[in-house]
Amino acid sequence: MINFEEEIKKFKPSLEIEDVENAVYENEMQDIMDVMQMMAEQGNDNESQQ
Amino acid sequence: MNCMRCGAPLLINGTCSQCGLKEAFVKKCIRTSDYYYNRGLDKAQVRDLSGAINDLKKALHYNKYNIQARNLLGLCYHEMGEMVSALSEWIVSQHFKPEDNDADDYIKSIQHNSARLQEVNGTIRKYNQTLTYLRQGDYDLALIQLKRVLGMSPNFVNGHLLLALLFIKTDNKEKAKKALRKVLRIDANNTLALKYYREIAGNPGISRHVENGGRKENAAETGGNQITPRESDERKIKHKEIAPSNQLSIDQYVESSNNKYTFVGIVVGLLVGIAVMYFLFIPQKTAELANSYDTLKQEYNEELSSKNKTISGLKDNATSLEQSVNQLTQELAKATGESSSGNVFENIMNAAKSYMDGDETKSAEYLTRVDIKDVDSKDAKKLYNELYEKVMPKVAAQAYNKGYSQLSSGNYEEALENLTLAIEYDETNEDALYYLGRTYQHMMKYDKAKETYQKVISKFPDSRRARQAEDNMAMIG
Numbered sequence: 001m002i003n004f005e006e007e008i009k010k011f012k013p014s015l016e017i018e019d020v021e022n023a024v025y026e027n028e029m030q031d032i033m034d035v036m037q038m039m040a041e042q043g044n045d046n047e048s049q050q
Numbered sequence: 051m052n053c054m055r056c057g058a059p060l061l062i063n064g065t066c067s068q069c070g071l072k073e074a075f076v077k078k079c080i081r082t083s084d085y086y087y088n089r090g091l092d093k094a095q096v097r098d099l100s101g102a103i104n105d106l107k108k109a110l111h112y113n114k115y116n117i118q119a120r121n122l123l124g125l126c127y128h129e130m131g132e133m134v135s136a137l138s139e140w141i142v143s144q145h146f147k148p149e150d151n152d153a154d155d156y157i158k159s160i161q162h163n164s165a166r167l168q169e170v171n172g173t174i175r176k177y178n179q180t181l182t183y184l185r186q187g188d189y190d191l192a193l194i195q196l197k198r199v200l201g202m203s204p205n206f207v208n209g210h211l212l213l214a215l216l217f218i219k220t221d222n223k224e225k226a227k228k229a230l231r232k233v234l235r236i237d238a239n240n241t242l243a244l245k246y247y248r249e250i251a252g253n254p255g256i257s258r259h260v261e262n263g264g265r266k267e268n269a270a271e272t273g274g275n276q277i278t279p280r281e282s283d284e285r286k287i288k289h290k291e292i293a294p295s296n297q298l299s300i301d302q303y304v305e306s307s308n309n310k311y312t313f314v315g316i317v318v319g320l321l322v323g324i325a326v327m328y329f330l331f332i333p334q335k336t337a338e339l340a341n342s343y344d345t346l347k348q349e350y351n352e353e354l355s356s357k358n359k360t361i362s363g364l365k366d367n368a369t370s371l372e373q374s375v376n377q378l379t380q381e382l383a384k385a386t387g388e389s390s391s392g393n394v395f396e397n398i399m400n401a402a403k404s405y406m407d408g409d410e411t412k413s414a415e416y417l418t419r420v421d422i423k424d425v426d427s428k429d430a431k432k433l434y435n436e437l438y439e440k441v442m443p444k445v446a447a448q449a450y451n452k453g454y455s456q457l458s459s460g461n462y463e464e465a466l467e468n469l470t471l472a473i474e475y476d477e478t479n480e481d482a483l484y485y486l487g488r489t490y491q492h493m494m495k496y497d498k499a500k501e502t503y504q505k506v507i508s509k510f511p512d513s514r515r516a517r518q519a520e521d522n523m524a525m526i527g
Contacts, residue, residue, distance in 0.1 A: 004219045008185065010242070011212055013178040015134040017171045023138035031114040033055055033071060033079050039071045050526050 054080060055115075056117055071298065083113035084189060090122060099126045099237040117147045124156065131206030133170045161304075173203040182213065192216060201312065204510070207233055211242050223250045275276060383424070394425050398434050405441055414445040446476030454485055462493050484515040487522065498527050 015023055053074045058068030065072050090105035103126050109119035111387040124139035136162065140153035147153075160167060176199045183192035193216055198208045210233045217226035227250060233243040252508045401416035422434055453468030466489050487502035503519035510516050 001102075001219055002215070002216065002246065007215055010182075011208060014132070014174045014208070015182055016174050016178075017134060017137075017167060020134055020137050020141065023134055024141050025094055025139055027142050029114060029142070031079070031110065032112055033069075033076060034114070036075065037069050044070070044519055 057388050078114075079112045083109045083116045083119065085109075085112075086112065087116055087122070090119065090126075093239075094122060094126055097236070098239040099130055100240050102126050106179070113373075115146055117143050117153075120146075121151075121153050124153065129205060131173075131209065134174070169202055172354060173199050173206065176202075177209055177212075178205070180209075180290070183437070184216070189216060197312075204232075205236050207237050207240060207243075210236075211240075211246070214243070214246055218246065218250060225277060226250055233423040235355055249394065263420050312391050393429075394420050396429060398430055398437070401437050401441070402433060407457060410445050411448075413441045417441060418474060442475050446472050446479060446482075450479055450482045450485075452487075453482070457485055457489050460492075462472065462489050464495070480510040480513055480515045483509070487519060491522060491526065500526060 051067060052058065053060055053066035053071070053073065053076065054371055055071060056066060056069045058066050062072065066076070086105045088110035090102040090109060093099075093102035103123060106119045106123040106126065109116050112125070113119075117395060119137050120143040122181055124136040124143065127133075127139065128136035137157065140156050144151055144301055146155065160170075163474060167354070176195050180192045180195045180199060185188075193213075196209060196213050196216065198408065200206060200213065210229050213235070214226045214229035217223070227247065230243045230247045233240050234247075237243070270293045337387040341456075348511060387406040396418045397419045401413045402417060402422070404410070404413035417434070417438055420434060422431060425434070449468045449472035453465045453472055456462075456468060457464035466486070469482050469489060470480055473486060476482070483502060483506050487499050487506060490496070490499035490502055503523045504512055506513075506519040
């Protein structure tokens with residue numbers, strides 16, 4: 001059975017055209033390779049510290 | 051060898067000198083990204099937009115520089131009416147690859163159509179307003195607003211879903227189904243739409259058979275699972291070909307029936323309005339106008355007749371005044387001795403003066419100007435008569451003699467002048483009148499000659515000149 005109130009909560013307000021800039025900044029810009037690169041850099045830093 | 055990700059040279063152990071990633075790992079990520087892109091592309095082609103969006107997002111998780119995947123993701127959002135998300139993806143895509151990028155065209159096509167942009171913004175605002183109404187429990191307002199939203203943006207999936215939910219809430223299952231069918235036409239595997247449909251239809255499989263019209267919505271999954279990352283590179287050619295048609299596909303969809311009903315409603319409303327105007331308002335207005343016209347006409351006629359009366363009265367006054375003026379003028383002329391030829395007394399005085407100066411011709415000229423009937427003064431009459439008796443016969447004889455001799459010498463013009471004067475000074479001179487006729491005859495003015503002869507015959511019927519005049523007239527013919 002559909003619970004109307006619960007279903008309504010799933011619908012979020014749409015972003016307006018003026019909010020495109022925010023949407024671009026909030027866009028997930030990291031991919032796996034970025035993560036791996038970051039991890040590699042952290043590993044190198046740790047080694048150099050030791 | 052250079053790194054496939056950042057383009058920096060690779061070290062001997064296969065690691066990038068710049069980003070530090072191993073070449074094999076980078077290749078694996080790129081191929082996996084391409085694999086998900088191809089899956090997304092396949093799903094988009096069979097209108098499984100939700101599935102395509104999921105796969106394309108995964109493709110971007112593996113390689114954020116996958117421009118094709120990002121552009122296609124934007125197209126999928128655009129197709130579902132999520133304009134801001136679409137623009138967001140295309141802007142990022144343009145940032146990563148500023149040149150030779152389809153996203154550039156997509157953005158321009160929206161940015162250059164300001165009317166469309168405003169309409170989209172209006173749609174979004176109305177949709178957000180609808181959500182507010184729903185949360186406040188104003189279902190009627192929400193329904194009206196939602197219909198407007200879908201009239202402006204027929205492909206807006208979330209709008210259709212919300213409409214379906216609203217219909218389910220108001221227990222209008224048929225309309226809810228209709229709304230869900232529209233969602234499934236746009237996004238064949240929309241999870242929420244399928245869920246709602248199952249709830250109201252009670253048959254989990256019904257949506258696929260009814261809505262897709264034999265479309266194999268699972269083809270992407272069955273085929274996609276068999277594609278290896280290596281094969282995906284070779285298949286990565288389709289998106290560019292279908293992208294423009296996807297972009298234009300908004301126009302391919304028929305407007306929702308809500309629009310049709312709205313249009314029909316407007317037309318019917320207009321017709322009813324025109325009919326009411328025609329049968330009720332216009333006859334009443336016409337009668338009012340006719341009444342006011344009659345009243346005005348009557349007033350105008352009354353005014354016209356009163357003006358006419360005034361005018362005729364004024365004309366009568368003017369006539370009587372004119373008569374009075376004429377009468378007074380005549381009386382004044384008599385009193386002062388004025389006539390058409392000037393002052394009577396003055397002429398008589400001038401005639402007397404000329405006579406005393408010995409110029410009898412001039413004196414006669416002044417005397418001819420006087421109309422003695424107009425003169426009341428006895429002294430003036432007496433003076434006039436004395437002068438006339440002394441001057442006129444003498445001057446008339448002089449003029450006659452002169453004219454006769456001029457006629458004899460063939461000088462007709464001067465003869466005509468003097469003979470005319472002789473008759474003017476002495477009307478009883480039958481010879482002067484006869485020779486005037488002869489002068490006309492010599493001048494070959496036969497009509498004037500006949501006229502003059504006729505005067506001789508009528509004035510002096512038993513005279514010798516009368517007989518001669520008759521002979522001459524007979525001679526002229």
